[in-house]
Amino acid sequence: MSGQINSLKELLHTITELLFVRFKMARIEFVAQKERMVRLGILALAAVFLFFMSYISLLFGLNLVLSHTAKLWVFFGLSAGLLLLMCGAFWSIARNLASQRKFLAETLHELQEDVAYIQGKKNMSDWSLKD
Numbered sequence: 506m507s508g509q510i511n512s513l514k515e516l517l518h519t520i521t522e523l524l525f526v527r528f529k530m531a532r533i534e535f536v537a538q539k540e541r542m543v544r545l546g547i548l549a550l551a552a553v554f555l556f557f558m559s560y561i562s563l564l565f566g567l568n569l570v571l572s573h574t575a576k577l578w579v580f581f582g583l584s585a586g587l588l589l590l591m592c593g594a595f596w597s598i599a600r601n602l603a604s605q606r607k608f609l610a611e612t613l614h615e616l617q618e619d620v621a622y623i624q625g626k627k628n629m630s631d632w633s634l635k636d
Contacts (some may be wrong), residue, residue: 523623527615527619529612534608545601
């Protein structure tokens with residue numbers, strides 16, 4: 506009887522350690538994602554501010570230097586080029602956010618697998634092994 510109690514204690518200890526490690530990993534990922542989002546927001550605001558300052562300065566300078574026909578081509582060309590760059594930046598931001606969400610979802614899925622293993626719904630052969 507005491508052997509069963511000891512093995513039950515060991516199993517309970519292993520379960521709590523496993524859950525503690527998984528929850529700690531999830532917490533670390535949440536904190537890291539929050540920090541990345543804050544940093545991304547600050548950098549985006551700084552980039553927008555610097556972009557507008559440099560763009561206004563460029564337009565004032567080009568307005569004095571270029572002829573009327575050249576002004577039209579340069580100003581519309583700049584607008585088109587910057588629009589393409591802006592679309593690329595938004596695409597990059599969306600891709601970055603999607604990869605962060607995927608990483609967090611994988612960790613939560615692994616936590617659910619651990620809980621299912623603990624509850625006896627899965628055995629070791631059912632686990633998804635990652636390289």
